[in-house]
Amino acid sequence: MPAERLSVVVTRRLPENVETRLKELFNVQLREDDAPMSRDELISAMKQADVLVPTLTDTVDAGMLSQAGDQLRLIANYGAGVDHIDVQTARQRGILVSNTPGVLTEDTADMTLALVLAVTRRIPEGLACMQSGDWQGWSPTAFLGGRLAGRRLGILGMGRIGQAVARRAAAFGMQVHYHNRKRLHGDIEQDLEATYWESLDQMVARMDVISINCPHTPSTFHLMNARRLKLMKKNAVIVNTSRGEVIDENALTRMLRSGDIAGAGLDVFEHGTEINPRLRAQKNVVLLPHMGSATVEGRIEMGEKVIINIKTFADGHRPPDQVVPAML
């Protein structure tokens, strides 16, 4: 399929130079405003496009895929997570799915540590005090947080991002522990000075900080459910820069309110923008608007990956970042 004839529909505004390059290479339909497409708009895009470029704000389910035109052959997701796309059904219908792994690893790991620090060192409380003009000067007992050095960090999901978190945490003097579907190769484990826990329950019960870095799949949904959250130490904190669905958000809110867990730093939420008001009202939480990968560099590199995936496909090859159901 010659690249210049490929019809590509992009569902959200992308960085300007990414859009310019897409226009140079393909017959591309870009978004005028940045509102997510409605379900009907998405279906209509899937009826006309050879390639759809969605983002995590676009659900692409089996019902929608069944209405896609025969010409739709590639869903080149702008993002690493593909839990909003029914990859299995897409495959059954002969539609390839690709994503953008690797380019948001460092940024997401940075944000993970930023959240750990924000919660343990009470940075938002300090900021609020300064912004209100209430600061009365230094005090030996004000805004006391906890020291990171020596604390145990338990990373749930030791892929690229988990490992990047581990490296940063070690630099802060934390002891790194992890649970993963598969144990890391001995060399990598040694390099990261990371301790593997086969039992997630046992790890959770012994950590000072838990970081969620696994993708959201049917097997990780509510991995941190009420029972497991209750295993956490009372003075422990949890941070999540992956997907909200991995934590039972209502159970977490209850535990934060009752003081059964010390704090949480969340960049992602179980129900998207519908955040439990009780969670928002908690003092011991730091909530961010899903900005883990929000760097200029990262967003441009994500666009470059999308372009490489489409171009490679257009040249008759498998996109380098093809996602197959077995990977999920």
Ligand code: DGY
């Ligand atoms: C992704 O790419 O899946 C990230 O969550 C976006 O920040």
